[in-house]
Amino acid sequence: MSRRVLGCLGQCSSRVFAIETDPKVDPVYFSLIKNPPTDAEMPAFQEIFGREKSYSFQVCVEDRIQRALLHDDLRHQLISGFGGDVKVFEMSSFRPNAQNSLVKGFFVNGVCGTPETDQTLSKLLQSNRLAVCTYVPGDAVGRWCQEPLRPAKDGAAAAAGRYGVVPVPSPDHHPSALDIINSSVFYNFIEAHNVMAECAHVITEAKHVLQRVDQTLPMRTTDRFPVIVIEGLDATGKTTLTESLKQSLGGVLLRSPPPCLSPWRACFDAKPALFRRAFYALGNYVTAAHISAESARAPVIVDRYWHSTAAYGIGTSVSGKVGNLPPRGSEVYRWPGDLLRPDLVLLLTVSPEERLRRIRGRGGEKTREEVELEANQLFRSKVEEAYRRMEDPACVVVDASPSAAEVLQQVLLVIKEKVHVQGSL
Ligand SMILES: Nc1nc2c(ncn2[C@@H]2O[C@H](COP(=O)(O)OP(=O)(O)OP(=O)(O)O)[C@@H](O)[C@H]2O)c(=O)[nH]1
């Protein structure tokens, strides 16, 4: 049962809220206090709260599937309902350093009180699954307050309390880093399977994915030939290299997500991150079963595996600069304990210019994230840095700028040096 939480930002002053006016820079952080602030006067207030009217909207629904769907839908409602001049910023409310304390939402400023915007606000207020707040001047010298809103009898907005808003220093970790484990990245099969099962009643394709996954043979861990994973941003040369390695090693080439899940990939690429990540995570477990079977008879080369899923999940969930990524050694970079572990993971890297040259030379369709990769050097840098922080197994970085033949020779040398597993290479 969803519960209406008024002013969820104000309910426990240990919460901080972050307003991301530009995803490329650090958010502005505030906290709430019971009484209007006495000495907080910050230019940030005026810049953020001072344009016309500003509001915050947060989905307050227990069920994570409904929360993910409503969050995506709320963004569209705000953009369409308040008109083009209004700025819609990501906003998150959280307890610093407390995992899973993140409540994501949106902050909207520059709302002119027209009949259309009043109607939009009234409609949003009627929803008992949103916490809606407005921000009003606390006094004449630039101090601000937050007022949780509830619908009055005539549908207009009525304030239900008032909290002072004070700026606070940036916390140790970026709020988005609090929401990675088993949300942006899955660290065991059951967690990913649960999300897919929970969304099956709203996403028909999830039933088909679960059928395929549940048909997957249990993994065997008997003696096996080497398992080598090739990772890297798109157009670094993974497909070219894995095909050559298959020939050179007389091996089997697999990829994740596996072909048996291909019919539903485009569907999940268009879904909220929670569902998309669960899809790719389950793809890795299906691929692991195939690796286990094939490695009994030949070396196995894999084109993308868990590191891709983790790096894209971390790179997309952590906004702002590369420094906002969880530090090296964080548990988010650690391999799932229940997933078949490869003997070697090679990370192909090339310069951004060379990647673009190769992309142009290749053509072909791109996923939404690949489009974003091209548009956003910052996103690319975060994905690549996340790859480099992976542990146990770590990625062995390979400069893939030389010719395909030279890269192949270089990689064969690395494999000879690093892989000591039963079975000939
Ligand atoms: N394989 C894989 N792709 C992911 C994952 N998460 C996001 N993606 C997206 O899917 C794209 C790669 O799709 P693939 O079909 O593996 O394409 P690919 O042939 O490896 O891509 P190239 O790297 O361009 O060759 C990535 O660039 C991301 O946009 C994941 O966990 N596994």
Ligand SMILES: Nc1ncnc2c1ncn2[C@@H]1O[C@H](COP(=O)(O)OP(=O)(O)O)[C@@H](O)[C@H]1O
């Ligand atoms: N070492 C290389 N040098 C030059 N071009 C390459 C090299 N490896 C791959 N390419 C070309 O770059 C493009 C992308 O390569 P591909 O293997 O599809 O990369 P990925 O699978 O990582 O996206 C293709 O047109 C391919 O022919």
